[in-house]
Amino acid sequence: MYDSRNQKAKWLSLTLCFLILSSIPYLVFSQSDDSSTDSAPRVTINRIYLMGNKITKERIIYREFSFEEGQEWVAEDLLVALELDKRKLMNLRLFNTATLEMVPVNEETVDVVVRLDERWYVWPTVTFDLGDRSFNEWWYNQGRDLSRIEYGGGVDWYNVRGANELLSLKAQLGFTQKLRVAYRFPYIDKEQVTGLRLEASYTTSDAVNFNTDSNRQEFFSNQSINYRDLYLSTTLTRRPDFYNTHFFKFTYNHRTISQAVADSNAKFFLNGDTLQQFFRLQYQFSHDKRDFVSYPLEGQYGVIGIRQQGLGIVSNFYRTSVYGEYTKYWSLGENKRFFLANRISGRFTLQEEQPYNLMQTLGYLGDYVRGYETTVVEGHHFLLNKTNVKYRILRKQINLGDWMPLKQFRKIPIDVYAKTYFDQAYVWHPNPRPSNEPLTNRYLYGTGFGLDFVTWYDAVFRLEYSRNHLNEWGLFAGFRADF
Template identity: 35%
Template sequence: MKNFRFIYLVFLCLPNLSVAQKADFVVLRKIYLYGNHHTKDRIVLREMDVKEGDTLLLAKLDTLLNNNRNRIFNTRLFNEVKLTLLPDSAEYKSLLVELTERWYIFPIPVFELADRSFNEWWYNQSHKLNRLNFGVRFSNKNFRGRKEELRLIVQSGFTKKLGLGYTVPYLNKKQTLGLDLDFMYDQNKQISFKTKDNKQQFLKTNDLLRERLRLGVNFFYRRSFFATHTFGFRYNRARVADTIGRLNADYFRFGENTQNFFQFGYEFTFDKRDVRAYAHKGYFVNFVYEQRGFTPWDDVKMAVVEASFSKYLPLGHHFYFASLSKGKAFIPNKIPYFNIRAMGYDQDYVRGYDLYVIDAQMFALQRLTFRKKLFEMEFMVRSFLSMRQFNKVPFAAYLNAYYDIGYGYTPQVFSGNQYLSNEWLRGGGLGIDVVTYYDSVIRLEYSINKMLERRIYLAFTTDI
């Protein structure tokens, strides 16, 4: 039915293609969506700031169409998005939105690293295969065609895990309120119990060393296109073997072996990037506040405050610049080892110090990256896969040069952090980024730090 409608509207507009534009504006008569076989129309229209009957200025038309294209693409529901204005008459136009949907259902095997990064596993842990997780992960990223997400993971290996999740981005008719439910339970027979020389120290036994339980609910409020407010509430429970408390009395506190607490949090994001997976233009603002423990029965009382700003600039001739400024603080001063994730985790590190962690009370981080697009192409794989969601594979490569600077502050420098705490860290280098479909990014980097340590590192997320 949609194929017939697409052919009909194209032929309907052909007689008017030669009509000259006399006015400096056009009126949008109709919006046609084509290719969203599974996704509901309202999910696509939610991301557009034009509607039928709007008057559009010709001088701003290209920018308007490109911005709407990027917002639809950033839903991560489509591999391709194309907007074309069809002339109905000299002053009235129709808008054709052509979409190629992604594949949404992924019952795939889990085969992933248990360590904080590939480089931690490869260098510090000697790429041992017993530090791998394996199992099955199921996700439906567009359940019922409403951008809802179902998640299930059953995992064994280094970390035994069972997880369930369900996200509903739009609860109300105005599509401004959303909900996320999350459950996670995991067990370990090997865990990091302290830091020594700014590196994680692990203990391995044949018995269970740690188990964790997490139950959470988040509410989203997204009134505009760019700003999102998230309010969360979570219950956390963790228990470790008595051995951990004896080896590190600060793992929880006072050598205890259990920790239970409720937490609430607030997160604000303002996202004006052109493409979220690998931005060339725009900026991103993020602010997070978490209160961990607020009832008389909670075993921990602490707060986490985090703020970051990322900026992306096209410099012309396929050159780009990106910067990240970030700060994070744990309050009060004395925080259990289990509850600190400071420098060295996720993307919170100075490049060149990929193999180190700093259990800082607070830290500041600045990243600067210059990129040069080497090439961008698409190739077909129809001979291997007959599914349209995988027929076209986008592929782009970027050469980049980067420089990072960071500072991790610790009021009392313990033996585990004595080398890198309370001093400025600097690192930089050269790298190549590969960007392909389904938001996949592969980074190969050659970095050097101020201790003149040089290594090649591999990562699977964008740097900024």
């Protein structure tokens, strides 16, 4: 019988343990910043020169600068600002390379020269993906079943009109059928503070993850359409400064399942329902000061948000969630070849009774403990802490020269990192199925070592050999930065 008092006490104890353990890197590696003295040499910015932005509009580039013509700076501070602004330009994901150089005009005046190498922006996309939550799920649990492959096509047009806008069109067949259209306006006002994102999609599928047994997904399939989902989304963004962004999101979902799925799990939509429709309101604040978003090595990233699913208009249920995460990245030593990162994240959901399809916790997206890639853990609340220590063993750039006619693809950067890691998590569920209890309401941890390969256009490949608390070892692969 589930003892709620004991579990709540354990939850509080684990929370305290997580906070203590995750704070160790911050206490050990925190450094104070030295401020410039009044006697330091000062310079005035004369002119700013932009080179290489054949498509990107100047206002998009100037938006990222912390300096402007006519400003007086401490020379050393300006050099630091140029490096930080270079990172901001690279994180737009519009350029292969960006350099910002301070060129002296005389003893008291400098020009700033910005050289940019623009990316290729129009990508006809060929979808060849897996319908499962991860490559490891498909490889180990689904027997490398080729019928679970998704295929299709579309286009991703980045930097539309040179304004960093994005148009995305997608048509997909195979394991899951999907039509999707999305458009992003980074700014819709002259001040370049407010942005807008619009998205619509329609998804159908025969196979439905209708249940979890022994912490593994179970699928229902009968060679007919068992799941349909219409999704509409509008997101308003506010970026008042360089590193902080507010998101206000309003969405609508209209989902249906077949009677056969509802009969297999009456809690899928709750109460044996075959229809689930609701409006969702969401607010999120993010602080992003990472050096490179696609594979960060220095900086910090934080998110806090609240999500309300079901507003009492068309839905018959309510689900309120509060979530957050904070990640800190350090480079260790002057040669910047050793790196440390620590991430703590969590979610708290108010309602005790929740639909099965909305209770995804560990094992989905980026929330997982390495060593448990073949399992999932559902619950109401969770805490997750991940730590990486990396060493860069290779940094190289291959120049294809005239062999590659497209300038944007001539230089191939290759970085390779060796790493070790330790992850820990706790998922709280008031009434788990007995078969799922081995990983629910228990302290989970995993550790191991691996290699990361990083190359052009934000491509990342991970190979990891991990061990979990059950003393199970496994070799796993991933295709994006672990965090």
